[in-house]
Amino acid sequence: MSKTVKDAIETIPTDEINSISLSLVRSEILTKVIEYCKKHNSAQMSDVDLMDWDVEFANVHYTTLFDLVLSANYMNINCLLDLVCGKIADMIKGKTPGEIAKLFDIKDVSTYEEDN
């Protein structure tokens, strides 16, 4: 399973690495991702403690969260994607449907009426 990522990394030509180096930013998100992967791989913590650690890990500024979800999706790290999507679900659960449509810029509004 790591072969795909390994291949992806190996196929990046050296000069392309130079052009990616634009942003320290990317390294910041990568740092978070690596931190997550290392923690989940270490098997040193109990399940309950790991869950608590996950909650702490996902408790970040919404922009970091957005970046994390894109990275987790791009790199297809399912458990991290689960965690971040769960956190986003948590952040939006209290909103009204109108607020959701506005937030995500959803145009196709349902004709279905909601009782109040």
Add this chain to the structure above:
Amino acid sequence: MEGLAMLKYLISQLHQLFHDSSSILLQQQQPSLPTTIFLHPPPPTTTTTRWTSFDSEEDSSVDDCCDLVMAAGKSHSFRISEPLKPPPAKKPRKDRSRGKSLGRSCSSEVMEQEIWKDFPEDLFEAVIARLPIAAFFRFRSVCRQWDSLLASQSFSQHCAQVPQENPWFYTITHENVNSGAMYDPSLKKWHHPSISPLPTKLIVLPVASAGGLVCFLDIGHRNFYVCNPLTQSFKELPARSVKVWSRVAVGMTVNGNSAGSGYKILWVGCNGEYEVYDSVKNSWNRPGNIPGSVKLPLSLNFRSQAVAIDSTLYFMRSDPEGVVSYDVATRVWTQYIIPAPLHLTDHTLAEYDGQIMLVGLLTKNAATCVCIWELQKMTLLWKEVDRMPNIWCLDFYGKHVRMTCLGNKGLLMLSLRSKQMNRLVTYNIARKEWLKVPGCVVPHGKKRQWIACGTAFYPCLTAVA
């Protein structure tokens, strides 16, 4: 230059990590995703507040109920109405701290559309599958696409992947035997569907559950019904080939991880008669007779629900004291003789993470306490691992108490009743946490309901009976 060195280091670290790791699945990269990422300073992290393990506040009589109205109209169109009265102004201490730890401070003004309008559409299903059930029903009016999610195969797969931490409880109350009341322990809320998922002429009792579905048996022990309490998905099972009028114990398992791949229901009677229903074939089957190694008559403990671990169902028996198990995959019955703890009453089986447990009342002299035991597999003995806090047990001192255990996997709901008292408590096996449950009050009612019976179920929006 420093940036390049740092990036190179990180890439080598990543390379190293994925080379060594064996637990994280990575698939082929998708070329269509954005590759630009914005920099923002990391926010100061807030400490999460852990719930107190014991709520000393008496719950007020103001009802906490949320009226869920689920009407079957067109397929997949449901209405949900929020309570007419505003929520109570003062929330218990626990709710306030919980709100903080879940990031309630990230309100709509903080989540800027600037960022979120670029949220990839293919990730919406993953997020929606993780919403609380009540929020899901509310958000169906956001757009047509979200409205049709219940019918979507991919959404169903997302739902199946979401690990359900806490089950809900489907209960039948003494005063309202025709429709159930459902309890959501994560929000500590009772829901009263005003339209029952079951036909109202029947009086049925929940006897087992698996994969988000609940199995009901009518009060005459004749017919079985399966239903998803959250949606209108309902099925009456075909008649059994054996007419059994006496009481039976019932167990339910799913094939695979979710009810999507089908389920099996087993009933067994004291005389050793049993049958297995397979949802894929929609028929009952009699795989053979109970072997001689299982002593008959089978004095089943009907207060105890069957426990399912993978494809094996476990039932409690007495005379001799112990457990009998049936593996629906191998079709093998096994008997385990396990001496019961002394002075034990109202006991039921439970399970957590593959470990079989026992819950029961221990009465010595005039003192009664709720105890939890674990089964030691090597010695086949029960070992006490926890007790209800003393201060709660004192409430029952000198009183004759009866206990019903609803749910038997991970989170248990215990209904403790004596002449003047009716207590509802949940116990989290993993966290060894005892919590009080707010009283079950019907909407516009004031009287706390008594729970007659019930079962836990893991809420799954897409489980189909």
